[in-house]
Amino acid sequence: MQLFIASTSPFARKARIVAHELGLGDRIVMIEVDPWTDPRLRSLNPLAKVPTLIRDGGEPLYDSAVICDYLDALAGRRLIPQDGERRWRALRLQALAADACTAAGRLFAGERRGGEDPMRERLLAAVEAALDALEREPLDDVAPDFGDLCAALLPGYCDFRWPDRDWRQGRPRLAAFAAAMERRTSFVATRHRAPKRGL
Template structure:
């Protein structure tokens, strides 16, 4: 059995879980929660970068980051399932890149507030990260991703975007929704069409103590 090292709050771990579910592989994966801040945690032996998610294969080797893991899972499922062929491939990968960047920027904002005392926080750095997210949201609001009516409609790009928007709901109270009503409607439609999103969704935790971690 494959072993996924992750954390419930990690948007990148959630991306892998959703992909595995869509591909019909989730029952073949044991999910183990890990503590990225614990030097004795098995994670650092499996991924020298100490980041989640990491996927331990049956031969004992490990794959990371989320993009590599998802490509491997798509390969296991026969290929070209959530990573399309032809020109569609590049649109899906571009959307994944945008979503991953949004999640990176969101996590950096959370970490700045969680780990740095208030008097040492750098407002310009927080604004710089927030503006990345704002520009991405504006782009997505203007050019919506394809509608998702069933799990099989998802590709790697729409999976990643759903996780990025879900992370903004989790850590930033869903404040993005007021400025992006069309995108919010798209997200609501994805949540209704894909049951695994509800199963992996956490209540809003603006600056919780559960590690998020990059990729």
């Protein structure tokens, strides 16, 4: 299998973390691309977004949640609960973190462009409210499921995009959880970084 990724993307990081947690890393070739300019990616995924998974003998898969679900099925359903409230909690946390990361990405892009973004206050409020919601969640850093893994993505992405801003103020439980998660092997191996030269 091949996984098209960008080192700056929290969505690609989600898929990479899940692959690592499931022990599937040696079955997947990671292909780093610039999703804005790479013609291969557009030919595989009409949206030209990362992550995109090229399966052995199957249609490409895209959207990080879909890819993670596929990888979990491949590994025997170990991370995404299949029944009851645990399932809805995991999927809710995935959605919360994904949408907040989308808002954070747009905020960062707007700051780089300069000028006034009429959506800035709404996007900022969404990120802050998501962080506050995660502070109230009983998150598990010892035996995390899919929801817990996803919950750790937003703090990590905030640290990457705004290293000088303190999202931890007033959120001690989330700060401790995020610190513990960032020490996991899967998180260490997938840390955000600036793209390679030429991408």
